[in-house]
Amino acid sequence: MSAALARISIAFRLALREMRGGLGGFYIFLACIALGTGAIATVNSVSTAITSAIANQGQALLAGDIRFELNNREASQNERAFLDSLGEVSVSTGLRSMARKPDGSAQALVEVKGVDGAYPLYGQMQTEPQQPIDQLLAQQGNAFGAVAAPLLLNRMGLSVGDEILLGNTRLVLKGTIATEPDALSDGFGFAPRLMISRNALAASGLITIGSLVEHSYKIRLENPSTRASIVTRANRDFPDAGWSVRTSDRAAPSLAENIDRFSQFLTLVGLTALIVGGVGIANAVRAFLDAKRTTIATFKCLGAPASLVTMIYLFQIMLLAAIGIVVGLVIGAVAPFIAFRYLEGVLPVPEQATIYGSALAIAAAFGLLVTFAFSILPLGHAREVPATALFREQGFEARRLPSWPYLLAAGAALAALAALAIFWADDRRIASVFLVAVAGAFLLLRVVAAGIAALARRSPRVNSPALRLAIGNIHRPGALTPSVVLSLGLGLALLVTLALIDGNMRNQLTGRITQGAPNFFFVDVQSAEVDGFRQLLKTQAPEGKVFEVPMLRGRILAFNGQDVSQMNVPPEGRWVLRGDRGITYAKNKPESSTLTAGEWWPDDYDGEPLVSFSAEEAGELGLKLGDTVTVNVLGRNITAKIASFRNVEWESLSINFVMVFSPNTFRGAPHAWLATLTEPSASAAKEAEILRTVTTAYPTITSVRVKDAIDLVDQLVGQLATAIRAAAAVALIASVLVLAGALAAGNRARTHDAVVLKTLGGTRNMLMRAFGYEYLILGTATAVFALLAGGLSAWFVVARIMRMPSSFLPDVAVLTLVISLVLTVGIGLIGTWRILGQKAAPVLREL
Secondary structure (H helix, E strand, O other): OHHHHHHHHHHHHHHHHHHHHHOOOOOOHHHHHHHHHHHHHHHHHHHHHHHHHHHHHHHHHHHOOOOEEEOOOOOOOHHHHHHHHEEEEEEEEEEEEEEEEEOOOOOEEEEEEEEOOOOOOOOOOOEEEOOOOOHHHHHEOOOOEEEEEEHHHHHHHOOOOOEEOOOOOEEEEEEEEEEOOHHHHHOOOOOOEEEEHHHHHHHHHHOOOOOOOOOEEEEEEHHHHHHHHHHHHHHHHHHOOOOOOEEEEHHHHHHHHHHHHHHHHHHHHHHHHHHHHHHHHHHHHHHHHHHHHHHHHHHHOOOOOOOOOOOHHHHHHHHHHHHHHHHHHHHHHHHHHHHHHHHHHOOOOOOOOOOOOOHHHHHHHHHHHHHHHHHHHHHHHHOOOOOHHHHHOOOOOOOOOOOHHHHHHHHEEEHHHHHHHHHHOOOOHHHHHHHHHHHHHHHHHHHHHHHHHHHHHHHOOOOHHHHHHHHHEEEEEEOOHHHHHHHHHHHHHHHHHHHHHHHHHHHHHHHHHHHHHHOEEEEEEEEHHHHHHHHHHHHOOOOOOEEEEEEEEEEEEOOOOEEHHOOOOOOHHHHHHHHOEEEOOOOOOOOOEEEEEOOOOOHHHHHOOOOEEHHHHHHHHOOOOOOOOEEEEEEEEEEEEEEEEEOOOOOHHHOOOEEOHEEEHHHOOEEEEEEEEEEEOHHHHHHHHHHHHHHOOOOOOEEEEEEHHHHHHHHHHHHHHHHHHHHHHHHHHHHHHHHHHHHHOHHHHHHHHHHHHHHOOHHHHHHHHHHHHHHHHHHHHHHHHHHHHHHHHHHHHEEEHOOOOOOOHHHHHHHHHHHHHHHHHHHHHHHHHHHHHOOHHHHHHHH
């Protein structure tokens, strides 16, 4: 034991002495580690900061300690008495409607929120000008006050002090909204906020039987720690209430979940960059050990055992890696302070930024494991070379594998790396698939490199000496082919995949979807208005197709009697159970659906309630024919048996529902209607005229122009794609660093080749053309692989996961080819130019 400790001590001292020479040759090594580690540390630090802010600011984000939400009805007398017994209650009501100018010259969809005098119980409502919210919303004469998001004023050309109409109510804009404390917990809105008092909302006439309205009861508890017991008590005492209960410790669960998922994706992309950088680490270590061959030979000739030599250089490599990791951690520690400046006002951020140790620790662990895994094999090769061979001018070109302890150590490090990535991930299945895909891509790239070399070896003889030399360089021992293909292939394939997914999504949103989509959706059409409303649309759009269906709101409570909140539901199916769903009833099967299993009920059916469920969502939820679904509609629990499954074409943007019930299920229940107008030939001016006419004639009907919604979604997709591309760019930068390192590592062999060829009569021009042809061939081959691999990956995501039409985009192919050729030929020739200037005599003496 003491001998082993002494050997370790000697190795560590010798490693420190050798490092006095500086970091020459290790700058790319350090950059690869710092880049990958910094990306992981940054993503996890920012994510941890935001999720912790959501948890710590829960009361302000919810504007209460606990929230009870009811759809389409207010709390009953007994329910309200129960809520009042818990503490101070603030009631708010939300819905979508149309705001319009009194002269009818402009109108816009708005997210209306009616609040009472107690709002907000927590947090601060910030407006411009800053005044108490109850004063801003107070009634003056025949008009009520209102505050709105600045976006609404911009869209309608309004200023503070102007009047607008909402339903049957006249409003005066008293200010703009700077910060709404509970906006995030209210969920994503497709329209700008318009805040009014509940009295103004009642006077508007927008709340009628069947209207799509959300009533929120937010409560300040005397003892917030009793939240969980209150939820249990509420569900026990009021089993048929159908309310959604949320507590301040989970004020914005969907936001936190989405941040965690996006952070996981970016972490995996950062890990990919780090693994790609691992190839650069291996190249740098190999070149470093090659340059140290005289020192290693001296150690061995003086009697140093091979294990001591290995330990000396392992210590040096890990110490150098620690420098790169520290640089990456500094980046990750500073990043939140910078990010908060841009995220404040958009997402919750901590009041005081700090250093997030767990995020930095996981990044450091990834960096150390990648460094060890990719450096141990070159160390094993150096250990196996005899001392006599190290005195000759040759490198570690042996193709055989190092001894089994080194292989075992590398395998253990890679296994630990994979285990850490899976353990840290929120969705371990996705992390596992991602890691398997990366490992498969590495193996495939090795096969591709071997295939390129094999093709070069079997290619016919060409007359051009430069081209013949280039082809020979591709398949000769020690060729750059594996390094170039491996370094650039993965980064380019990732960029191609993301670019194709983004391009196909945008084409779908702006092209294919809009071709068959309705022009308008009309919500909250009352039963008494249906006939007149239909006639108005026929007058405005004689060639248009009007389609209307009854619509209610319901929350799924149970499957086969089991509470859905206690079920382990796959992530892809959770959206069906989150909040209330639009539901309908129909005598006949919807035109846009096809049955996949079961049968539709007869026209005169009058038995137990039946439901037809969307086939895809039913599969995700594990449902089968004959299962029962319990939904709460208007405070009443209804259980129906699944009679059929049907395919739903969601991408058509026509009226579709997850659940369609038999007509007898809701016989006599009050409800509104949902309608669409499809008129492909309508111009933008004609659509504006229709919108203005409908809003004026039926002010309580909410009109949604489909193109506006699509444009908003396209904008959101663009923002998301920008963040993803930025993350993918990190992987590409790592690929460029690895490529530069691989070419630099091969410069010594290239120097020998160039000197010998120049001695035999080769000109600098001919050698430049030869090396240029070589890099051109390798760059083209790598681009072709990236296009094939990225295209296949994008097709799988778009066609199989997103279930949208997938097409190959030529502009992506051209851009990928250009990037690949610019990087390989450009970086390669820059390094080659210096090599061609090398004096021949010093090199020839060492051969």
